[in-house]
Amino acid sequence: MSRRTFLKQSSCASLGILLSPLYNNAFSFSKQKDVIIGHHTHQYKVDMNWGNLDPLKTPVKDCHEMVQDSKGRIVLLTNHTKNNIIIYDKSGKLLETWGTAFPGGHGLTLCKENGEDFLLITDYDRHQIIKTTIDGKVVFEIDYPKETGHYSKKEDFKPTETTVLENGDFYVADGYGNQYITHYNHKGELLNIFGGRGTGNSQFLNAHGICYDNRDKTNPALLISAREMNILKRFSLDGTYLSSIPVPGALICRPVVHGDHIYFAVLKSKKAPNADSGFLLIMDHKNQVVSCPGATAPSYNNRNLEELYQTIRLFRHPHDVCIDDDENLYVAQWNSGQTYPIKLIRV
Template sequence: MKKSILKSRREFLKKSTLTGIAFSLPVFNIISKPEVAQEVIGHGDFRYKVHKAWGNLDPEKTPVKNCHEMVMDKKGRLIMITDETKNNILIYDKSGKLLTTWGHEFPGGHGLTLFDEGGEEVLFICDPETGRVVKTSLDGKILLELPHPKTLGAYESTQAYKPTETAIAPNGDIYVADGYGSQYILQFSSKGELIRKFGGPGDEDANFSTAHGVCIDTRDKKNITLLCTSRAHNAFKRFTLDGKYLSTIFLPGAYVCRPVMDGENIYAGVCWSRLRYLNQTANSGFVTILNSKDIVISNPGGTKPVYKDGALQLIVQEKPIFNHCHDVCVDNDKNLYVCQWNANKTYPVKLERV
């Protein structure tokens, strides 16, 4: 009888202990984001911890096709454009939480530029599929639409114009990169009046091969210039604000997208690199970072930059972390947010500065 009582007591204590342990264990939400990777990439002082799941959302509710570009507003909100018309604009906070979405009219939603217009921030959106360039409020109200260059006599064909990017000068002039069309940079006034076009296709210094991006370089306040992408040339090309060619930053191996200025540095997504037989190779993207002297100092996901006799040697993807990097956004803590094209509809990746 005593043995039976003792056995029952031991079984009771065992079950109670297990139950207590079960209740003391942390509760995991099965729909939470997966554990972040702890891999560190990059070079020198520009090294980053990879958070691949940072921007993950429910694709049934908030789908993306290609995450084309991202900017950060004064409030620290991260605003991204996709070519998914269910929600062209996605706005995140820095934790990766979705704050809101808007936009259904940009089937080729591609270029996204933020500009402070007298204290009020506005967006410029490029859609190469429809040939539209529009200025909007941060909540999506259209404030201005640039005229199509064919209506101005600057182009002969409607289909020849496929704008990919804008940059806004301090005086409000709007520069449009026709990266998927005729390879010109078009300069408009703040009111949408065409001032000039320059560049065009070709392999001369002042020509472009995929004029994919454009930005204003204000690092030298006395000599503000225009930095333009010539992606198939693996280069950024520098021009005066009135369209005169100045110089080339050659980035051998790197099919760079738009240049992004932050402080003294230039950041860019590299869509492809020259891996196989030095050809443009699929799923070979990385990020590149240049310093104030236009020297590459880090290639997160890519090979370490090496210069010989002042010339940058071939830079290519080193680790298959990215598919095709299309844009980089830099926050106030110098973390990076990487948008990708043709990456199986994945959301932005965060690179945490270490």
């Protein structure tokens, strides 16, 4: 397939998505020059052309996660082993690619040590966490935590996400495996384990994402998404359960803290579980939902968030959101027909 044919087909597919609302009150894109989505203080202009590359030279499979490095570059992780890591500038220009050894590349976290950038990659197919330099040199690999007694074989360990503290300690969420959260020091030595599969307060069904929340400097916490439960759970750094934040109707992926807000990609809308659905969700400093780009405006009844659902077919299984230093969003998508990320420009 030529690049021209691919882009033409992709554009038609995108237009088909945009012009096929799920609900009668869905917003129509057909006559809009600049499409604006979102609510209240967090609204965005859609850029569907950002980061589109030649799929014959730089293909993607599932675009799982994205981060911004210290140089301001946008780093994308895909599980296509021709180029697992794709690095863009903020305009969407390709800068470099590397990586051919991460068939289950899923979680991507930036960590900084002595002014140098490193990446933590979770690979559910390799059943490992891999730390690399920003240009792809492997620093260490961590296998399944056999010593905890919670895993009898490596296949039980399918890590989906990591998060890093200021001192270099990091946590791993086993979202596709036995649902435990493991805590390591900066050397990769195991310190603690908590969680596990279940419906209790301290347990998970699909502990898909984890994030270090230091917005309250005196009481830092871990935010962990129990995706199949439509709940964001808060834990202390020693693994003690603190509280839950229900997000009815939203299968939330990893939480991303930026400034005073938390951002999520929502993989699917509960109202349309079998469709190419999904939207974004943004919480404020009080953990109240303030904007849902691609979905209904958030509304509370007696302090309870009303169920959210997709209103426009813009996203196809959004899996992660990256916020740059200009407050723009970049949306990576899973199972989206091998499409490149979407950029949302803050307005």
